[in-house]
Amino acid sequence: YGDIYIKEIYLLGAVNAEVNTLTGRERQSVTLHTGLTGLQADKIFWFFGPVIPNTSIVESQVIRGENITEFKGRFREKLQLDRETGSLTIRNLTLNNSGVYQLDFFNTHKTSQRFYLTVYAPVPLPQVRKIPEGDFLDSSSEKGSCSVVCSVENRRDMTLSWYRGEKRLNQTSSPDLSTNLSLHLEIKLPDNNIYSCVAANPVGNQTTKLNIETLCLQFSNAQFHLLPH
Numbered sequence: 001y002g003d004i005y006i007k008e009i010y011l012l013g014a015v016n017a018e019v020n021t022l023t024g025r026e027r028q029s030v031t032l033h034t035g036l037t038g039l040q041a042d043k044i045f046w047f048f049g050p051v052i053p054n055t056s057i058v059e060s061q062v063i064r065g066e067n068i069t070e071f072k073g074r075f076r077e078k079l080q081l082d083r084e085t086g087s088l089t090i091r092n093l094t095l096n097n098s099g100v101y102q103l104d105f106f107n108t109h110k111t112s113q114r115f116y117l118t119v120y121a122p123v124p125l126p127q128v129r130k131i132p133e134g135d136f137l138d139s140s141s142e143k144g145s146c147s148v149v150c151s152v153e154n155r156r157d158m159t160l161s162w163y164r165g166e167k168r169l170n171q172t173s174s175p176d177l178s179t180n181l182s183l184h185l186e187i188k189l190p191d192n193n194i195y196s197c198v199a200a201n202p203v204g205n206q207t208t209k210l211n212i213e214t215l216c217l218q219f220s221n222a223q224f225h226l227l228p229h
Helices: 002-013 211-217
Strands: 018-025 030-032 043-049 055-063 068-070 079-081 088-092 099-106 110-120 127-131 145-152 157-165 166-174 179-186 194-200 203-210
Touching: 018 030, 043 079, 055 079, 068 079, 088 099, 127 211, 145 157, 145 211, 157 179, 166 179, 179 194
Parallel strands: 018 110
Antiparallel strands: 030 088, 043 055, 043 099, 055 068, 079 088, 099 110, 127 145, 145 179, 157 166, 157 194, 194 203
16 A cells, blocks of 8 residues: 555655755765754655656654654665655766655645756867868868867756857757767967866856967978878
């Protein structure tokens, strides 16, 4: 009867749940804070699902004066419940921990809170390279200019941007995670500005500075005239 009872709790409590949105990073921890203190609840239930929180992951009840807590589901070893607040901590996050979490607890009446968690991968370091003058991408470049491209492995909600000093020059993103993000930049020489390529998502960023002297000035043009075989 326990499983049937828990599902009924979820269905009854979904409509009036308080909603919270938060993000986490892979391999780190996140706590779903309830904002409560001194919680005197006889029953605390947590549910999870990628879209709908319909799978029980925590059952905590006071039975004959004793707190009995059971963690369930495929990531039960990662979970930690604070019985005083009802807050749930998830350790060693993976992308599969993204989804909707719902707390139901009971004292004099039933109260629900819902959390939307998105877990992001760490941001990789973008790579900057010079586009050879024989490359078709560089066919429209002016003499006395240097064309470079910045690229990075694409991940969820990732952006790639070029900056000159503090000013953003351009930006790109794509929902297609099977391809890398790339962003072209053409610089008229000589140029003493500082250019940076920044890859970012909601939980972090990585920056690669363009070394104009190394990429554009140090080597003779002949070294970049090689055509693909």
